[in-house]
Amino acid sequence: MQRTILRTVGGFGNRMALSNNGGMRRALFIILLIFTCVFTYMYWNQMRTDDAVSLAALPQQLKQQKGVGEVYDEIYASSEPEVVQPWIWVCTNNHCERRLKKQIGTNDENNGHSFRTCNMLCGSTQLWPQPTGPISLGSNSVSFLPNHLYLEAEVPAAVLQMVNTAFEIFKTNVRVMSRTKNPYTPGVQKFMVKIKIVKPIQRLKLETSESYTLHIRYSHESIICSIEADTYFGARHGLETLSQLIWWDTEMKSLRVLKIANIVDKPKFAYRGLMLDTSRNYFSTKAIKRTLDGMAASKLNAFHWHITDSQSFPFDSPRVPEMIENGVHNRLNVYSAKDIIEISEYARIRGIRVIIEIDTPAHAGMGWTWGPSKGLGELALCVGQQPWNLYCGEPPCGQLNPQNPHVYKVLENLYKDIIELTGETEIFHIGGDEVNLECWSQHQHSTSSNTDRFSSYMDLHELWGNFTIKALASLKAANNDKIPSATILWSSNLSKRPYITKYLDPEHVVVQVWSPMSWEEPSMLWDDGYRTILSHVDAWYLDCGFGKWREQGDAACDPYRTWQKVYKHRPWLRSRIPEHKWKLIVGGEACLWTEQVNEMALDGRLWPRAAAFAERLWSDIPVDSESIVEIPEDTYTRLDTHRYRLVDRGISAESLWPEWCTYNPGMCL
Template identity: 35%
Template sequence: MKLFGGSKAWLSTCLVLLVAVIAPVQAVWPAPSNITTGQSTLWIKHGVFVTYNGGIVCWSSLSPAPSCMFSSPSTNKKPMVLQLPWTYGFSPPGPKFSSRDIVTGGVSRAMDAILNKNFVPWKLYARNKVQETEAAYNKPKTYITRLEITQTAKDSDSTWKPVAGEVDESYSLSLDTKGTAKIQAVSAVGVLRALESFTQLFFKHSQGSIYTSVAPVAITDAPTYPHRGILMDVARNWYPIENIFRTLDAMSWNKMNRLHLHVTDSQAWPLEIPSMPELAQNGAYAKGLTYSPSDIRSIQTYAIHRGIEVIVEIDTPGHIGIVAESYPDLITAWGAEPWTTYCAEPPCGQFRLNEPKVDKFLDKLMDDLLPRLASYTAYFHTGGDEVNFQEYLLDPTVGTNDSAVIGPLIQKFTDKNHARVRKAGLIPFVWEEIPASYNVSIGEDVVVQSWLGGTAIQDLTAKGHKVIDSNYNYWYLDCGRGAWLTFENGDAFDGNYPFNDWCGPTKSWGLVYSYDPRANLTEEQAKLVLGGEVAAWSEEIDETNLDNILWPRASAAGEVLWSGRTVDGQNRSQIEAGPRLNEFRERMVARGVRAAPITMVFCTQGMDGSTCELPM
């Protein structure tokens, strides 16, 4: 059977047949460009012989990883004993990366997911039918014995810190009925993407063994967008580093490839700068709630081993008030009241726009930070959103809110800051207000992140800007949780009842899934949309609820960005996507991410997405 290719009528018929005949449907997420499956059962266990470009891959699904012994099942040679160079899950230090290490780590994680972190799919079968319809356990078994991985081109240093579109993430994956699996990819990153699809072919049997019932399998696949990301705000609420690692793991399962760390804001400065230790000492919420240079390097290295690039943001010239705790003469309107006059949320505070000391501060900051980041990324985000001109009435170096005065000062500030970024060999990111609201001219290299919705993407691309889409109407995952503000009894209470937040309602998976970043664009404009990011601003998110806010709603965006929003010009249907997303959610939970359910079990048992369809 073939999925996700061919005519719309054929695709619809195929999906109906799959739902009716096979339970559960083999449901790869995000949807591959092309996939064909059969109905033969294969089993898998420890000891699969894995090769990479002909050489033995010594993988382990155990933690810590022992030495391993392998002999090819096709020869009578004496087994070869190899010592694994790292324990499972640990990422060797960068910034030099080995394709073989990347692939070996990916194989180990994939086998761990298949063999140790799988699940019995009772939720996917008809009620009480799991034992009746799963693969027959007592019949003779054919086992998968080989996984042959071939990389057709060499990786370069830029593979690990790519400009958008620079790395070929395409792959092919096949599994025959005799027990041989093959992966072919241009890059090690493509191999990682293939391995994640490979993990989704398997389930745990109610008797404990691991099987697939859809052999033979053939997949060819490649992403639609080169930038598929999540914005994680670690300033408003601080996250222990293991939460960032877990998010990176889940991103890799979803074939997402950019983690945008909004690492400082007016509320807190958790980023340690060795040459300026007072910033974190005075700006963190508490001692120890900081990220050291070693932490940032570990995050970046962990990400690269999963095919993900980390982009760090220090937002300027707004969202920077916390610097006043260490350098009060650089900031205007720090803690100004009423805050609603001067900023989007308290505490207020922006860089003074005509203060020479600000240049010296940023020179020192960026000379310390950017060279350390540049070994692991091609980009640095300079912010630029929500600059409040009212604050410059209080700025002794400006003294006015007149845009005719402030605009040229922001232009000068941006030019200098982007020069610092380029000096470090990085490409600047900005929020869309820089070119769209303040009329600041930016270089052709600059990537603009858009969040304001409406016609913003059309307007930005019409001017030739490269764009990342984070439309808050669809992809702000913090929305709909109620106001984080408090209200005194009386007029404030009555006027704000029932205390909704500014960007509600909740962005359901269906709404996230409905969005097309390239809708209503010309062909030339569409090429300028590099991809998108869902945003998890952290006013009401911390490590206790991060997983179920991100997942599986970010998975919905992940499929839009990997697979595209449409098939043959028609939107992918929630009826088809819902059961696949539900199955993938079960896989994330089995692998240790507490993803939220998308519906009750009744609606997806039997993998019939129409069970809870609203009748017209």
Template identity: 35%
Template structure:
């Protein structure tokens, strides 16, 4: 038809009545094509070229989006992404908002090229960070679809930061407010998103929420935003973290940055960096440069001062604090070979099972003064590099058998009136911990700093007396039913839950020593993580909500014996997002009510370059309500 029309209109000369007939036929053909195009757009929404002629649309029923065929009597068909914004809980937002939330029933076409920011001091550090978040927002919107499929035009959007907020360089502490409100509306042919928060971090969270209210409509080829939205939001728990071990296997900087990016999408706020262990020492200590020289896997597998600064700054941009851990007195080995002065004991001792929980063994010698000199330099470097509001001193899996194998240590114990009983070795451990703490405070110019320790022999009933709840926060890695939890709460310790029966994300894979599965199998599915409520754990231990102030939050841990840069994304995501909603919202509903939003959030992660594991066949996402047990 097209070729015939072109041929008719391109003839130079048409004479007589035949000319009028041919022109009439040609004109009729053009009119029919236009009408056909209008009907196509009317019923099929001008389907984009990347999804040619899709016959499907979605409608909301009983809280889920149902798939149906577009037929003639269907007006304004919805794509899946838009249906999800209006169907079910809180417009598909992850994590679920905690305060008053209201949604209109209207989507507006958004011009992604016309998104501007107002209400900030662009010359301040905070103003520049907010602008950078807006730039990220624009780029993420453009990545929702290929440029050639996005139709031009649409409303401009003004992000208006209203009210008073701290304009100084942002610092995230346990007491920092992360609450925000956002109001999206249309006025004078423009769209507005009014954002209010007392801090940069709340504003950043609001922009993240805004990004989840913007979708690509693949039926019409348009970027659209939910209009007439009001959300009040803020976290239930102030500490919402991920631990990443970069010592068993080196994790490259790009993977760490990607982890922080994914954390920001889920409003997790603490990156716990387990940066050294007995296996390697990849931290570049300026005071003791021999540490990475002897202890790194290679010169290319060292975190330089520049690397750390970039990671910390990227964390601030994304609302994530970076807390270093220097684990001691156990989990020490590689990197210490040059120190001498009997600073370590049982390093690479064999058979290793007699001295530690995994090879290579190694512990510090608490009786060596050289140890505390080295520790002061390491602490000084880390405090200068990270400027943390907490410091993690590790303190787990100390082997009494290791210390008992050293005649030098036993001679010191005799000189100090100690025998070789278990009680005496715990007193030795307390000697080390007390002196290491004093060394940390000295390195911090005499300023006190909250310290985190793992549950260990020091948190047993007979030894808890050695720890001061005003100095120490305890990170619980044992099971949720361990009576250590009750003992800590009764003694007014603040706690962070990382109970391995739900929050160890390296579990459920093949053993790396011997055969079978690794020690903490089975695999921790996102459903188990979602149901791992800190408050329910407290209640099951006999405590009430009045003890909530002692629970700072939780942290998922990824130990890297069987993980490196190639697999971090899939081990962490999207399972860590389940933890994020539990800690942000602490919902009373179960994972079943969050399933469709979780599937949607996993798609967001992948869209932004996070290699998150697939949870279900995509068919389940497109046919909601059919994948059930």
């Protein structure tokens, strides 16, 4: 009642008191609002600065969002300070020469460029891998803004979403090149990318065309880039090449692109793989995606995921959950079904197929020890047995029990999971590496119900061969009663005569040859009609050269494989394969085993050496073994440019040489 009187019939003094109180409340509210706005602005501005400084991590941050590079314009540029460089580069005899700006006359027709512009316009193409068909590049460029990029797609409906996603990734790769937040005046008003695809193929196969043509023209303040391909995968490569024809000019403070370009391109080999072992040491899905980004930039197309080994079994199998319960050191360090689906799709959009390997029958220890508790008997033998060097290649030992029928049902369930999660049905890797017959031989006279038939084998290679036949039957059952047409096994004694023709059908089996080149193993396989993937340990094993990680045993395949060693290796020539058998070389694969590698060292171990391997498989450019310099200067400069490109995309690639060599082309060879 009192409040009602005051608000309606109270005297002047009461109304004044209420008015003053209300005014004070309003004033306090306004002060609080102003303080909140100032604090928000300061925090927002600091976040922009932090985002700008962390450019190297930006590509990963962007690509984690829904699997594509969704870019926010306000954070894509770094905060490069406005520093006036005293140097300029002039193209002389197809070389960029560094000169002081004051030495260049302003009326000189060629009064110099920034280093990157000179690098892109003078001499070499700066493309990696080098295209295989005719190349014609102009010597003039024009500036543009990222928001001038548009897509016009004439593609089958089945691949339209893939094309849209690939274009978003392309735009991300372009935007992260930018080095300033300050606007600049572009030379064009529109940058139109026209993509034309003929076939509605959504999954990569060995016979899938990856060819493309690319044409750039400048007209009426517009850049038109036409990319034509048979398939999405060729068009994706075309987008990658287009991104490599774009660069950041530090003098003009702008993105630039060539005004004219004509490229015809296709790979020499269908299978261009990279193997990563995630069983010795765990690698996060972010690190794996970063590796896939590097592969896509280098046009590699097969990610061989060695996901399990005797040390751990981090694959969380939906059908066999017992594997991770007994096979991991840390339940956080596992790959779930969701992880594998996400990585497989991330790879597919980038033109890469994911091939998961569960090595068998050897390299099978952790994860396989639960059989007795479930009434299935011993699934694996020799697990953790000592002395380890008698029963396996490295500790801990472990090898599947070939006489236990439950082993093959477990394999069938694991194979079903892999096929369903990756969607890969053409290629499957079943392992077969480093089988130790001594492990099995101690059970030849056992009376155990699971092993009492070991004694019937005079030659344990036959036991091994029969295991492989049964494992292939499990794979067939898992794959809708069809053996994958390219079922891969590591080279071994079983892939040699007389066993190979008895147990391995050349119609379905591909042998991945890891032995040294001097063994001449591929030649015998080709003579017997077997397809091969070449991974010679003396050239394409990227883990070698870091010494021993254990006291006993030999060093891990020393010495270090330099990028030059990787690049110069052309095993198809040294083996003198007849022309009619070239089809038996499916391709090659570089391998990174990880006994001495973790996530912190991953990028440096792979890049740029894996990129050198990628050009060997895509272009197979000849090297002159009789010349003083086997690898020409052009290759050094192009790979160095590609290395900087990878760094821009957030990959910590190792340097090729001192930075002085980059800015003084031709002076370090």
